Amino acid sequence: MEIHFSHEQFQTLRQTYQKWWAGELKRPIVPIVTYGHPSTVSPSNGPFLWCGTAWDFSIDPRQFIESHHAGLTTQRWHGEAFPHFSTTAFGPGTLAAFLGCTPIGAWNTVWFKPPCEDIPIEELHFEFDENNPNYRRVLNLYEAAMEKWHGSVVVGMVDMGGILDVLQSFRGAENLLMDLYDDPDEVARCVKELQELWFVYYNKFNAIMAPEAEGYTDWYHMYGEKPGYILQSDFSYMIGPKIFDTFVAPELASSAAKITNAVYHMDGIGQIPHLDSLLAIDDIKGIQWQPGVGEPEKQNWDDILSRILASGKKLIYLAQKPDGHPIDIANDPGQLYFEDRSWHINDIVEAQKYGNLYGIEVKES
Amino acid sequence: MRDYTELNRMVETGKTKIVKQLVEDALAEGGNAKEILEQGLLPGMNTIGEKFKNNEVFVPEVLIAARAMNAGTTLLKPYMANGAIQAPGTAVIGTVKGDLHDIGKNLVKMMLEGKGITVVDLGTDVSAEQFVNAAVENNAQIICCSALLTTTMPEMEAVVEKAKEAGIREKVFIMIGGAPITQEFCDMIGADCYTSDASSAADAALAYLNK
Structure with a gap:
């Protein structure tokens, strides 16, 4: 066994997550990874999948799979960690690339250049294109991953983006912000078209994985027994509650209703005015609060976190004190999700200490 | 001095067409371009700037206000060329x-x-x-x-x-x-x-x- 994670371990993972979502797990989700274990597979020199290589069509997606595989063979997963392959390197809002934008890889992000500048919103119409090369590339990656791992490594859904984020790639931020006042009906039409297409691609990628998948994950690496997703709308940082409630909240509510255990990625202080609207969406089961670039993560966000916890939704991220314990305001640690923590095998004692906080055994091999 | 309250309000709420009309009216009535700019257009934008700082309005509202102000200032440009209005920098x-x-x-x-x-x-x-x-x-x-x-x-x-x-x-x-x-x-x-x-x-x- 090159990858040390069995079908039985996946079964346990599923059961633990089932309990967590049902409110029966009285501790947080605690993923722990150790790396640097001996492997029979030769280390890889790449190419690895990152923003600078994701859209380099000279690289066969199978090469990314092989490189990642070598790394996985040196890892072990404890608690709620599991072997996965992240596809975030394709960039935030890849739906734009499937619909005609050109992806341009940079050091740590991908830009999506529209087919031409300043396309009037009434001329924007979105359709599924089976032959779009960007779509084919991601599709080929999923196929290669399934061929290699047969579902035993969980492949993340690409970060397809929020609906207005994708529309922004075509219209430009400033144009779209003014469209909200100038052409609200056209914005609503585009939102509808894009939302429908979002699910076309989402379902197609999941369908490739479905026959053998041990589970699903997304760009945030939460495990899902069934396809889930961490929804987002980074564009909402710039708009007020009235516009959010008109153009974003209804779309999020209907998208969340189609997804198992949908979570919302609330990125940045500009999204705080939308929190009440988000908490009112029943099918959003959790909120991932992230203060945003430049905002001090250690600042006291208790008010935000308390409101999320009081709603009964799960709290993803910023739920943990530096010593590994849950934040003080969490009355029910079972509402919390902690990020992956990883240790080199040489420091396994630290990993074991951390695991002990939650009754999680971290074995040496 | 003219009463610019309405022009201020129209800039602030981003009503481009009305702003243009009010500026044209003011000019037709012999209004002073410098005064129209400084008393009519800029205060509306300043108000929206303050409201933006206080999270009372958001980016789209700033954008449409700026567009309305620019529509007004465009009409004033021929009057600015003679040096009557000096930009601060x-x-x-x-x-x-x-x-x-x-x-x-x-x-x-x-x-x-x-x-x-x-x-x-x-x-x-x-x-x-x-x-x-x-x-x-x-x-x-x-x-x-x-x-x-x-x-x-x-x-x-x-x-x-x-x-x-x-x-x-x-x-x-x-x-x-x-x-x-x-x-x-x-x-x-x-x-x-x-x-x-x-x-x-x-x-x-x-x-x-x-x-």
């Missing part, structure tokens, strides 16, 4: 090299224009050399650099260094801003001013020009 603005985000930069541009400052917009992905060359060519007193990515922040230091190399460092006020930027970073790279929002940036720019 000139700023060159752009998003630094490697960064394609433009909304923050555009907001600052609008707020600066709302103070009557002439703005030369260099767009996004602007190199340090382009900032400095534009400042020289336009006799700008201010350079405004924006960045949203932590990875592109170092480009701001390059702008400071390039200004030194070009011998204009003492003549330009270098302002920086964007989500990852802090006062500590501003101090560290030797820039002159950091503000956390677009409205404050415009206030700081005008304060510098009025010194």
Whole structure:
């Protein structure tokens, strides 16, 4: 066994997550990874999948799979960690690339250049294109991953983006912000078209994985027994509650209703005015609060976190004190999700200490 | 003096067509272009800037207000050409090299224009050399650099260094801003001013020009 994670371990993972979502797990989700274990597979020199290589069509997606595989063979997963392959390197809002934008890889992000500048919103119409090369590339990656791992490594859904984020790639931020006042009906039409297409691609990628998948994950690496997703709308940082409630909240509510255990990625202080609207969406089961670039993560966000916890939704991220314990305001640690923590095998004692906080055994091999 | 309350309100609420009509009416009635600008258009933009700073309005509202103000100022331009209205100064603005985000930069541009400052917009992905060359060519007193990515922040230091190399460092006020930027970073790279929002940036720019 090159990858040390069995079908039985996946079964346990599923059961633990089932309990967590049902409110029966009285501790947080605690993923722990150790790396640097001996492997029979030769280390890889790449190419690895990152923003600078994701859209380099000279690289066969199978090469990314092989490189990642070598790394996985040196890892072990404890608690709620599991072997996965992240596809975030394709960039935030890849739906734009499937619909005609050109992806341009940079050091740590991908830009999506529209087919031409300043396309009037009434001329924007979105359709599924089976032959779009960007779509084919991601599709080929999923196929290669399934061929290699047969579902035993969980492949993340690409970060397809929020609906207005994708529309922004075509219209430009400033144009779209003014469209909200100038052409609200056209914005609503585009939102509808894009939302429908979002699910076309989402379902197609999941369908490739479905026959053998041990589970699903997304760009945030939460495990899902069934396809889930961490929804987002980074564009909402710039708009007020009235516009959010008109153009974003209804779309999020209907998208969340189609997804198992949908979570919302609330990125940045500009999204705080939308929190009440988000908490009112029943099918959003959790909120991932992230203060945003430049905002001090250690600042006291208790008010935000308390409101999320009081709603009964799960709290993803910023739920943990530096010593590994849950934040003080969490009355029910079972509402919390902690990020992956990883240790080199040489420091396994630290990993074991951390695991002990939650009754999680971290074995040496 | 005319009553500009309605014009102020129409700028603030982004009613472009009505703003144009009110400015045309004021000019037709012999109104003074400087007065229309300073009493009619700019206060509306200043009000929206304050409201934006206080989270009472958001980016789309600022954009449509700026568009309405610009529609009004365009009508005044023929009257400005004779030197009746002097801009307080000139700023060159752009998003630094490697960064394609433009909304923050555009907001600052609008707020600066709302103070009557002439703005030369260099767009996004602007190199340090382009900032400095534009400042020289336009006799700008201010350079405004924006960045949203932590990875592109170092480009701001390059702008400071390039200004030194070009011998204009003492003549330009270098302002920086964007989500990852802090006062500590501003101090560290030797820039002159950091503000956390677009409205404050415009206030700081005008304060510098009025010194």
